[in-house]
Amino acid sequence: MSQTLYVYQSLARATREHGVQTMFGLMGDANLFMVDSFVRDCGGRFVPAAHEGSSVLMALAFAHVSGRVGVATVTHGPALTNCMTALTEAARAHIPLVILAGDTPVDNPRHLQSIDQRELAKATGAGFEQLRSPATVGKDVARAFYRAQVERRPVVLNMPVEFMLQDVAHDMQVLDVFTAPGGVAQGDILDNAIGMIAAARQPLILAGAGAVGAREQLIKLADRLEAPLATTLKAKGLFTGHPYNIDIFGTLSTPAAYDLIARADCIICFGTALHDFTTDRGKLMKDKRIIQIDVEPEAIGGGLHPDAALVADAGLTAETILYWLDEAEVPASGFTRELDIATLTTHPAAAPKSGDGFINFVHALERLETALPQDRVLVTDGGRFMTEVWCRISAPDPTSFVSTVNFGAIGLGLQEAVGAGLAAPDRPVVLFTGDGGFMMGGINEFNTAVRLGLDLIVIVANDSAYGAEHIQFIDRKMDPGLTEFNWPSFAGIAKSLGGDGVEVHSEAELETALAALKTRKGPFLIELRLDPNDVPRMRI
Template sequence: MSSEKTYVHQSLAQSIIDHDIDTLFGLMGDGNLFMVNHYVRACGGTFVPAAYEGSSILMAQAYTHVSGKIGVATVTHGPALTNCVTALVEGARGHVPMVLFAGDTPVIQPQNLQNIDQREVVRMTGVGFEQVRSTSTVTEDVANAFYRARLERRPIVLNMPADFMWEETTHKKKVFAVFDTPSYVPEGAGLDEAIGVIAAAKRPVVLAGAGAAKAQSQLIKLADRLQAPLATTLKAKGLFNDHPYDMGIFGTLSTDAAYDLIDKSDCVIAFGTSLHSFTTDKGKLMKDKRVVQINDNAAEIGKNYHPDAALIADAGLSADNIIYWLDEADIPPSGFTDELEAGALAVHQPNRSEKAGEGFVDFVRSLDRLEEALPKDRILATDGGRFMTEVWCRISVPHPRQFLVTVNFGSIGLGLQEAIGAAFAEPDSPVVLFTGDGGFMMGGVNEFNTAVRLKQDLIVIVCNDSAYGAEHIQFVDRSMNPGLSEFEWPSFADVATALGGKGITVRSDEDLESAIKAVKTRTKPLLIELRLDPNQVPRMRA
């Protein structure tokens, strides 16, 4: 379709293909159905129909994270867009580049029942807004939305008036290049200061955030040159899995051994992280040590913690550069790792709690058993809830790209939707989701059947303590009746079976072993419901 008369809805669909996007998530309505139809029937694209509009946004965000391509979703106008608000904020807070093709009510129908100022709705979520300005600018407007998503590292909503769809236009492929050559710091006072801090360190630690995930090999070389242990933020979990001096997650989620080691260190070299308060434990872990922060986004430097030295530069190039200057100056290794036991820093202690009460399983012991039994090549997704921190600590991932954290906005109920999107990005990998009972009721029930319809290899583990955990804790801490935070839910295992999957309830260690056997023989989406005592679930680590 090149330089020939066509309709706007056809040009929009072709523009998505022009950007090498073969998967579109969404829910159809009168503002986008003709575009979706052309995308599938004429362009050969795959359309993934969600049950709820906001779900399609989350699916696209997960697709972005796992595939590295721009995730794309589409919804119609009015209430369809307002149903996306939480998901859009999640994407904005998580700096996820994606494009949402949103229909808009016809310009000539201001009294349309579903009319709303969509620009204002989008603006307050923190995502970007791009308007299809006319029938003659369609391909340019689409290209600009994709360009901005990559450049601004956030979702962009492309607003499409419904009355444009059957107007004629001329389609001409248009894709804007994003100039993202890594930045380099060959010289200057900032580099000298950073090198000086690192050279003087006797007990350095190399810390990687999600922004440094592509620099794995360079950071390992730097750590080995310094004889320094390695650690990651939560979102970079799994980056250094095979290194003997991997400490795991740095901060409030550290093992006891890693936390003590960080406390004894004298220098933290942080790549690709904004040094969130959970990472620094509200600054406590940075006390009495010097901090060098390297990030290619200037806005992240000093955002949460002010370092002693900083470089606005690419993580991998900077690591190589630091090694070069250390070698030039004949700086000896620190010898820090000589004091450490290889392979021992990232291991959380096994559970030593009493046997769980009748009808319940011990949560931590169940997690340790599931870590042994779940597929190793998994993608791990986690919903929000008090269960999540123990999951983050005890369930491993092959690489940060295969780990989805859905709490950038502190919401619950977003996990299953992202699990579905991740499965489309990497269809040969099983997806494991840990969710709570409240989160599954809020966002999981309405999309579990979507996974069934799509025949996905999905394992959902519902941590069911029959309560909203954070609220339950607050009532109990004040010696108040927690009854208002407790719920009598239906059997999630029965719900999963009714929706076309397979559900198993786990109330004992024997039930758990039966569920693990079902994991090995699964042929459809599987839901394992762990029945937990709300008074025995560990508190969130913070």
């Protein structure tokens, strides 16, 4: 039975009816009443960010870790333009989000904050839905949630401010969506793919983010073939615990694993678009058969042309291949029998060259790997330091790993750590970030983490420089002075914002910081003071 409400109340209720309990955002005159109603009338939780783009990033990580649609809200004009990098990150991460964005009055085209919000959203790769009228609130909200799920990207629902105080008859409108398409591979291409796999003597299985739900099926296929398992960065942790897991495939592989991949004669790729970093710009895929399986047609053929391409579900396809291998009594390859997995998964460390007052980054990472909570959710920012973090710091599974590098940006990590912490409130969140990234996007939201009382551990790698640029000047024997910064004490900032922090200049101080972790009572920051001339080079 319909009930007469204001439009802002109907919007809040429609959002809550889609199972949304947590909304991230920053209030303005086009969304403040809707937010208030979501909290007071619908019993929802509103998480106020310090910056509009942060709210989208928090919703992104919340969705990734929880498996639910993330929701954020901002007002119009500059509030939405502040979200452009975050929306692009979410679109390229293929994360379902709904952004409830206010808009300026339709009858005032000269409004100071007016902008074409449809074109802005489209430029980021996000979808766009217009709230058409007060009478269509339920349908328009339902359409936005539907599209976010089936298109696996953020959808901006545009809400004109003049609608908010109009009356509307609220009707519940929820579209039930089955979001796990299950295409089954069949036909001549499947036959050709199975023939290539059967003929392989050194096959390898590679899984990306699109195969995260197919872990058990891929392991069964790998065991049947006696093939090693590897993942892309975004699927990090998928095969944790398997005896023939060689970890990340590509430029982030260990030298021994890289050589092993180069020896393989057939790579069976599930749920990965095979971008340049995974394939080392195609070098790792030369002179071998490539079979690519992905439910998304646009993922196939973008990076390279496979020998067989199947637009199909990863798990079902693995089961189908396994079935026909058994039917044909194809023998196992024996490839894994010759492997020394310890060698394949050990990253070498160069001799430290740090000057006085600095700690060696690789040594610190190796110590942190064992000392940090093992049930962690791992979040990483972008930047020069992260490649070593990805190689040396483990995550329990892909859902517990949030990498903020889908757009190559820095300064997104702290915001996503907040969203991850709210999605997994009973687990500690560990964020690795650089000094430039923390200055760019971390300081303002560290206080948000304090206000929320999150169990957040922030590791700031501080070389007092923009390191990727610094090393380029050094390589060319040029003065790197323009890349160097006299930052404030990040540990001191953490304390001033209500958390705790420790500066680390030596191995002894690192041990002191790790001991202090055990009695932490809220967000805790460890600032690693690094020599800018003794930081490992990026591997991508």
